[in-house]
Structure formats: structure tokens, C-alpha cells
Amino acid sequence: MNLTELFLEISFWVLVAAVLVTLVHLYQGPMIMDRVNALNLFGNLIVGLLLIFGFMLGQRLFLEISLIFCLVSFIPIVAMVHYLLKRLGK
């Protein structure tokens, strides 16, 4: 196995481990703000995972998908925080 492919494989599995740790925290977070925070990190991790996919498969399409995901992934956080603050105001 080539050294480049080995490093890419290791970084891919490291990112998968990070996603699993974030999902565990998303499941057992005691407060709802913890879950929103974990979801914020989850979006960033998925962007990195899509980039690694693109490097491993050698296709540039994944880079554009990661760009779209990076554009979109902050909108649910803003929406959730907006409705939580609205519920808090009542």
C-alpha cells in the first residue's frame, strides 16, 4: 500500500471516530444547548469527511458537495437557536 493512501485511510478513520464521539454526545447531552453544540460540530466534521472522500476517490465533485454543505450547515443551527430563544421569551 502506498504511503499516501495509508495516511488518507488513517485520517478517514480518525474522522469517523470523531463523528461517532460527536454522535454519542448528541445522544446523551444533558441540556438542549449541548445537543445544538454537538450538531454544530457534526456539520464541520461532515464537511471534512466529504473532503477526505474526494481525495480517496480522486473525484472533484465531492469538493463542490462539501462547499454546498459548508454553506448550508449553519442554517439549522440559526433556526434552532431562534426558536429556542422565542420559546424562552414567553
Added chain:
Amino acid sequence: MIPLIGAVSCLIGSLLMLISAVGLFRFPDIYTRIHATGIAPSLGLIMLLIGAGCFFPSFWIIGFIFLMITINFLTSPLTAHLIARAAYRAGLPLWGGSVRDEFKFEESDNKP
């Protein structure tokens, strides 16, 4: 040689993201957890984008990298600040070892 540099950069970036995910468990407070998730993945994403520049060397990738860094640097502090503001207005408790709460009104602040 150049793809090897890109792979090492990808490894560093993914390790930074793993550090950020471990920080979710290690920090005791919601505000310090926002520290962990708001700062480290930006640097990890920059390292991954250096890897992208090494794997797909073209003129198109320069604009992609700058666009990605710009978008991430605009949205990452925004979400961190929103979560911290909502957590403070919900009245979530600070960690016991916190030195000072700047927004809390104290009697000693009123003196001239």
C-alpha cells in the same frame, strides 16, 4: 512527493477535528464546550484544504480554497456566538471554577 504532503496535512487536520470532538467530553461547561467546537475545526478545515490544493493542483482550486475559508470564517463564529448567547439567556450555570461573570450585576460594580 506533493500528494504525500497533502496526505500528512489531511492527517493533521483530521487529528485536530478529533481533538475538538474529544473536547466535547472533557470540558465541564457549555461555554467551554463552545470553545472546543468553535475554534479547532476551522484550523482542521484549513489543513484539509491545503490537502485539497496538493491533490487537485489546478487554477480552479485556489478560488475554492479561499471561498471555503471565507464561508467557514463567517459562519463558525456566528453559530458559536448564537449558541453562547442562547445558553446564557437560558440561564445555564457556569462552571464552578469560573473566575468572573461579566454580565452579572454585583453590588460592588455600582460604586463610582
